[in-house]
Amino acid sequence: MATLLSGFKYSDSLAVVGISICTAFLCEGISWILIYRTSSYKSLRSTIDKASKKLETMKTVDKPSKKSKTKKIDRVETSLKESSRDLSLSKLKSGAVVALVLFVVFGLLNSLFEGKPVAKLPFVPVSIVQKMSHRGLQGGDMTDCSMAFLYFLCSISIRTNLQKFLGFAPPRGAPNAGLFPMPDPKTN
Amino acid sequence: MKEGKSVKFKLQQQQQQQNGHVSPFKFAKLLDPEASWDKDQLGDVLHWIRQVVGLLCGLLWGAVPFVGAIWIVVFLILSSGIIYGYYAIILKIDEEDFGGHGTLLQEGLFASLTLFLLAWILVYSLAHF
Numbered sequence: 001m002a003t004l005l006s007g008f009k010y011s012d013s014l015a016v017v018g019i020s021i022c023t024a025f026l027c028e029g030i031s032w033i034l035i036y037r038t039s040s041y042k043s044l045r046s047t048i049d050k051a052s053k054k055l056e057t058m059k060t061v062d063k064p065s066k067k068s069k070t071k072k073i074d075r076v077e078t079s080l081k082e083s084s085r086d087l088s089l090s091k092l093k094s095g096a097v098v099a100l101v102l103f104v105v106f107g108l109l110n111s112l113f114e115g116k117p118v119a120k121l122p123f124v125p126v127s128i129v130q131k132m133s134h135r136g137l138q139g140g141d142m143t144d145c146s147m148a149f150l151y152f153l154c155s156i157s158i159r160t161n162l163q164k165f166l167g168f169a170p171p172r173g174a175p176n177a178g179l180f181p182m183p184d185p186k187t188n
Numbered sequence: 189m190k191e192g193k194s195v196k197f198k199l200q201q202q203q204q205q206q207n208g209h210v211s212p213f214k215f216a217k218l219l220d221p222e223a224s225w226d227k228d229q230l231g232d233v234l235h236w237i238r239q240v241v242g243l244l245c246g247l248l249w250g251a252v253p254f255v256g257a258i259w260i261v262v263f264l265i266l267s268s269g270i271i272y273g274y275y276a277i278i279l280k281i282d283e284e285d286f287g288g289h290g291t292l293l294q295e296g297l298f299a300s301l302t303l304f305l306l307a308w309i310l311v312y313s314l315a316h317f
Contacts, residue, residue, distance in 0.1 A: 008313075008314050008317070009313075009317040010313040010314060010317055011314075013309070013310055013313055013314070014310075014314070017306070017310065056227070060285070119309050119310065119312075119313040120309075120312060120313045120316075120317055121309055121312075122249070122250070122253055122254065122255045122256070122259075122308060122309065122312040123255065123256055123257040123259070123260065124257065125257070126257075145309060145313075150306075150309070152302075153302045153305050153306040153309070154306060156298070156299065156302040157299055157300075157302040157303035157306055160298075160299040160302075161239060161299055161303070164232070164235060164299075
């Protein structure tokens with residue numbers, strides 16, 4: 001296996017992908033232990049799901065013409081926002097642990113593959129992306145890809161899909177799931 | 189609410205929906221223009237279609253190999269076209285019920301773009317050097 005892999009010039013890329021797949025599973029495992037299996041998360045989640053469904057039906061089925069209905073919608077909206085804020089607060093703790101793990105793994109990968117092109121890009125990236133894709137690399141060949149860019153691509157694609165697959169993705173019904181809610185132009 | 193009351197993990201939720209008001213999830217539904225769609229269900233289906241398209245395009249682009257940033261644009265147009273064609277022509281849903289074209293076309297876009305780039309770069313680097 002090892003000899004087969006070393007036959008490739010860019011076999012390091014497979015190592016980066018493998019490590020980030022393992023990291024993604026590890027992070028989801030940590031998040032599961034710290035939040036997703038707790039009853040407070042489950043109840044918050046069901047509250048949000050219910051409230052967003054209710055809001056949706058209220059908005060589509062009944063025309064919000066009467067004042068009482070508008071008030072009711074407002075109330076549901078506020079409670080929805082409060083619940084999603086609580087949800088993101090409860091995620092903070094595991095978020096910190098996950099960030100620490102990601103940081104350590106990134107440091108490990110950095111020490112393993114520093115200054116080494118791990119892959120060849122089939123395109124020349126725009127200059128903003130080049131900063132990441134050519135990070136720490138010698139030479140002017142912009143199609144050389146550094147570990148950082150590959151790791152970034154892996155972590156986004158694998159983590160998003162893994163979360164989606166396991167059902168841990170943030171609920172759709174809570175548009176302002178962030179800690180700093182922004183006004184949503186669609187609801188107003 | 190008509191659904192179950194307690195735990196709401198995805199699988200359980202789907203089972204509850206199967207017992208409840210939403211018709212059971214079948215693959216035949218994916219091509220049925222008469223079927224009624226939940227916002228979450230449609231979002232999930234569109235998300236996974238995009239991921240599959242991204243992965244396949246990435247593998248194909250890398251194997252050929254296609255070189256140049258123009259192929260990213262080709263991928264974006266192709267995958268958005270497939271998504272649009274799927275919900276507008278095959279499912280014939282009214283996009284206004286689901287938050288407009290923007291919401292539907294955005295579903296899973298970034299994840300599929302990164303997945304596509306990853307597959308493209310990996311296959312290209314491993315197969316041609």
